[in-house]
Amino acid sequence: MVAEEIIERREAGYDVDAVAPSERALAAAGDEQLRRHLAALEAAPRSPGWPYEEPSGLAAIEAAQPSAPARARLTLDEPALAERILGAWLGRCAGCTLGKPVEMWPRAAIRRHLELLGAYPVAEYLPPAPDPMPAGLPELNPSWREATRGRVAGVPRDDDIDFTILGLHIVETHGRRFSADDVAGEWLGLLPFLRVYTAERAAYRNLISGLRPPATATHVNPYREWIGAQIRADAFGYACPGDPCAAARLAFTDASLSHAANGVYGAMWAAALVAACFAETSTAAALDSALAVVPARSRLAEALARVRRMHADGLEWETARDELERRHGALSPVHTINNAAVVAAALLWGEGDFGRTVGLAVQGGWDTDCNGATAGSAYGAMHGAGSLPRHWTDPLEDRVRSAVFGFDGAAISDLAARTLQVALAA
Numbered sequence: 001m002v003a004e005e006i007i008e009r010r011e012a013g014y015d016v017d018a019v020a021p022s023e024r025a026l027a028a029a030g031d032e033q034l035r036r037h038l039a040a041l042e043a044a045p046r047s048p049g050w051p052y053e054e055p056s057g058l059a060a061i062e063a064a065q066p067s068a069p070a071r072a073r074l075t076l077d078e079p080a081l082a083e084r085i086l087g088a089w090l091g092r093c094a095g096c097t098l099g100k101p102v103e104m105w106p107r108a109a110i111r112r113h114l115e116l117l118g119a120y121p122v123a124e125y126l127p128p129a130p131d132p133m134p135a136g137l138p139e140l141n142p143s144w145r146e147a148t149r150g151r152v153a154g155v156p157r158d159d160d161i162d163f164t165i166l167g168l169h170i171v172e173t174h175g176r177r178f179s180a181d182d183v184a185g186e187w188l189g190l191l192p193f194l195r196v197y198t199a200e201r202a203a204y205r206n207l208i209s210g211l212r213p214p215a216t217a218t219h220v221n222p223y224r225e226w227i228g229a230q231i232r233a234d235a236f237g238y239a240c241p242g243d244p245c246a247a248a249r250l251a252f253t254d255a256s257l258s259h260a261a262n263g264v265y266g267a268m269w270a271a272a273l274v275a276a277c278f279a280e281t282s283t284a285a286a287l288d289s290a291l292a293v294v295p296a297r298s299r300l301a302e303a304l305a306r307v308r309r310m311h312a313d314g315l316e317w318e319t320a321r322d323e324l325e326r327r328h329g330a331l332s333p334v335h336t337i338n339n340a341a342v343v344a345a346a347l348l349w350g351e352g353d354f355g356r357t358v359g360l361a362v363q364g365g366w367d368t369d370c371n372g373a374t375a376g377s378a379y380g381a382m383h384g385a386g387s388l389p390r391h392w393t394d395p396l397e398d399r400v401r402s403a404v405f406g407f408d409g410a411a412i413s414d415l416a417a418r419t420l421q422v423a424l425a426a
Helices: 004-010 023-028 031-043 058-064 078-102 109-114 159-174 180-190 198-208 235-239 245-255 260-277 283-291 298-312 317-328 336-349 355-364 369-384 392-395 412-424
Strands: none
Touching: 004 031, 004 159, 058 245, 058 260, 078 109, 078 159, 078 355, 078 369, 078 392, 078 412, 109 355, 159 235, 159 245, 159 369, 159 412, 180 198, 180 245, 180 283, 180 298, 180 355, 198 317, 235 245, 235 260, 235 369, 245 260, 260 283, 260 298, 260 336, 260 369, 283 298, 283 369, 298 317, 298 336, 317 336, 336 355, 336 369, 355 369, 355 392
């Protein structure tokens, strides 16, 4: 945790060189010494000339947001909204399932693997693992046995889908004015500890130790700017169709339990993006609307704006993805900034085609199941269930496995119908 905190502090512009212990010192340190190292890192000053403004409180975040573009008005009647919400759920489930087998693989390895199997570029679920795997490639995630072509029979259990289900349950149970303490209570009551990861597991541990939000997000939690809150946000976009600002505020409350700064902005951005997709008629407009909830002088805003510029300048996908690697490849493969940029790029270069959109999100590497899920969700919210080809949706069998207590085996159609009632209540 201390080693990860050193990385987090450096990435966030803190001058930790004078206090960061060496790898040898870390290996030899006992618990008390490690605590002193953490305290020293937390006291380190920001480096002179740090060019970003990255607050973590809601009022400060909203004060740092740019001027919002004009928002499109939601014009969907109830049947049309129902079809869009179902599309968002189905797109999320399909995109997540697509990305599971190669989660955390480098982009080059994904391409080599799929080219060897005649499956590049992605046009359907990935092929099953060959026996033996070609030399020099990582092992597929064990989920390949239920998340590859011919083996998908319902949506495999995944934390990306668990949190979408839990987000729906939170809004159903506590209403739109739910608190971070409400979120904490639902985690403790409905989520097994070993089914949450990185920042979520650190926050869960902090809850068990008696801390309350927002301290749960920052105490011994070097993963607070990673992707966890971003993958939890889509349900809040479903709950606020056409209202990205309201969706972002709900996502902030949820994210504040476990994340800070760019980790929170990623959640607000994803929720706003999905909400905007219900009203906007173009991906570019939805992305512009979502960018307006991100502090203008943050690293996330900088990365997302660059994606928009590259697309507007006519760069090819591979050239743009190479540029993302050059700028963000040193970040953790589960950081918010690099993965949000891949999602934005996949939506733009996907050119209104579902298979190409989720395919690029997964071919882009890093956190492939998360990126496929968010890209598929946004696509489905904009285009509806009827736009999703049946070779993507039929294998899902309208059924999802989940670690959320009481939801294992839930019907996707039922989750979508419940989501519609939440959205109509707005």
